[in-house]
Amino acid sequence: EPNNDVPEAQRIEIGTTVNGVLANGTDVDYTVFPGKKGQRVVASCLATALDSRANPLIEVYDAAGRRLAQNRNYRDGDAVADLTLPADGEYYVRLCQFTYQGGGPDYTYRLTL
Numbered sequence: 001e002p003n004n005d006v007p008e009a010q011r012i013e014i015g016t017t018v019n020g021v022l023a024n025g026t027d028v029d030y031t032v033f034p035g036k037k038g039q040r041v042v043a044s045c046l047a048t049a050l051d052s053r054a055n056p057l058i059e060v061y062d063a064a065g066r067r068l069a070q071n072r073n074y075r076d077g078d079a080v081a082d083l084t085l086p087a088d089g090e091y092y093v094r095l096c097q098f099t100y101q102g103g104g105p106d107y108t109y110r111l112t113l
Contacts, residue, residue, distance in 0.1 A: 024103035048077035
């Protein structure tokens with residue numbers, strides 16, 4: 001934190017794991033990473049596997065704000081977004097509690113790119 005909006009996004013590289021908490025029902029966490037055209041990226045967000053109360057929605061956007069992928073409940077409350085990047089540039093991963101209900105110290109997640 002702060003990583004609640006695009007300008008505050010936490011900068012990471014592919015191959016990185018980030019642990020976080022959805023502090024309240026409206027908490028949104030952003031990360032940004034550089035990517036290359038044609039590169040396959042899998043964004044995995046573990047919650048249920050960690051015994052978390054979170055039910056995360058994961059979305060991936062390009063720098064122009066176009067949503068390229070989204071997922072929730074891939075397996076129980078864990079989410080996975082699998083995509084091939086359309087161009088060189090920066091890409092944003094947006095995580096939030098689905099339906100914006102709930103949040104707190106028991107709403108942890110582990111995001112791996």
